[in-house]
Amino acid sequence: MSCRRLLSTFVMFLLITFSVSASTVSFLVVETGLNDGISGPQSSSRLWEEGLMGIFFDAGHIVTNNPILRMDTPVPAEIRGTIVEYDYNEAVMGGAEYIVVGFLEYEVQGIRAVPIRMNIKIYSTVPEELVFEQDFPVGRNTGEDNQLVRNAGRTIISHIKDR
Numbered sequence: 279m280s281c282r283r284l285l286s287t288f289v290m291f292l293l294i295t296f297s298v299s300a301s302t303v304s305f306l307v308v309e310t311g312l313n314d315g316i317s318g319p320q321s322s323s324r325l326w327e328e329g330l331m332g333i334f335f336d337a338g339h340i341v342t343n344n345p346i347l348r349m350d351t352p353v354p355a356e357i358r359g360t361i362v363e364y365d366y367n368e369a370v371m372g373g374a375e376y377i378v379v380g381f382l383e384y385e386v387q388g389i390r391a392v393p394i395r396m397n398i399k400i401y402s403t404v405p406e407e408l409v410f411e412q413d414f415p416v417g418r419n420t421g422e423d424n425q426l427v428r429n430a431g432r433t434i435i436s437h438i439k440d441r
Contacts, residue, residue, distance in 0.1 A: 301438055303334050303376045304369035305343040308362055311384040312391055313350040322393045322416060323382050325423050330378065333431030339438070342372065353381040353397045370403050376438055377401045382416070398430065400437055410437040 307327045323346045331341045344365040354360050362379060369377050381397040393416040400410040414430040417423035 300338050300340050301375045302340040302342070302373055303378060303438065304372065304374035305331055305334075305341065305378050305380070306347070306362060306365050306369070307343075307380045307382060308347045308349055309384060310349045310351065310353055310381050311386065312348055321420075322423065325420065326380055326382060326396055326427055329424065329427035330380070330431050330434075333428065334378075334435060334438075337435055342369065342374065344368065353383065357399075357401075366401075370406075375403055376409070377403065378434065396430065398434055400434060410434060 305327055307323050309323055327343060327346065331343060335341050347361055347365065349361055354362075357363055357366055357379065366377060366379070377400070379399045379401070381399075382393055383395050383397060384391040385394045386392075395416055396414045398410075398412055398414060399408060401407065402409050412430075412433065414433075415426055417426050
């Protein structure tokens with residue numbers, strides 16, 4: 279009887295010691311190339327945000343997000359000193375280990391704004407550094423966009439799993 283108790287205690291100790299931990303990933307989506315006078319379709323922004331969050335969640339990560347932001351300038355080289363900095367700092371203070379910033383670039387065609395590409399940057403918070411950056415195409419319709427988001431998600435998630 280004591281041998282069983284000792285064995286079960288040892289097994290419980292191993293399970294507790296080698297417990298699986300998930301990375302906390304925060305998502306920030308920023309629409310770029312739009313000023314306040316142009317009404318951009320947020321459906322593309324939401325599709326990318328929700329799609330990427332779903333892929334990371336399904337892979338076992340803890341995911342959070344902030345409201346979608348808008349900048350009239352192109353994708354900045356550095357997020358410090360931009361509108362994104364406040365949300366970035368908030369995510370860091372909230373315990374995020376990684377921050378995925380997606381800059382959905384729009385092109386204004388007359389009175390219409392058309393998404394042209396998604397620039398994704400992944401930052402680690404400790405140490406604070408850029409881990410990955412890549413541009414992804416944006417689809418012409420929801421079905422095509424869904425597939426592109428899944429493909430992009432599979433590409434970028436591999437840069438977090440390896441860490």
